[in-house]
Amino acid sequence: MRRRPERDSTASLPRAPAGVARGSAGSRLVPPRLRVAVLVCALVGAVMPALAADALPPVRTQGLLRWTSGGIGLDESKAMRAEMGKWPVSLMFTQRSGGRAAYASDTHVVVTDTAGNSLIDATADGPFMLIDLPPGQYQLSATLDGREQIRALDVQAGKPIKLNLDWQ
16 A cells, blocks of 8 residues: 655645744735734733822821822823722722812822821822821821811721812
């Protein structure tokens, strides 16, 4: 019985034009520009979460507590919103104007413990403030344009507090 000679599976495929790479047998021809575009898209997708973290305003400390505030601009606002669930206390400041709520900044915030000691005394740089408070009871005072709002905070481990303070 006569044996057929083995055929090269790639022999019948067209040769790739100069400057175009061919993958494995039977794969389509992929122009270099398309490969570069796919690589760039993959890198951008991998880098975007890091860029969002870069948009977060700097974290500050006062005593042993950490906090940050901001949210001016779309990137910073998105970064602050993305971080809200990761902080024990998240504050959002809004002010009513013409029947609509708008973000407010320059809100003066004071957080005190049950003994009346001031733990944080700061002015928010934007409509969001994230505070890293340990579990416990606290009083929050927020003042905007001379109008004060006071809230009791019961911070519990694993149960973030999201509070919207709205001035009418």
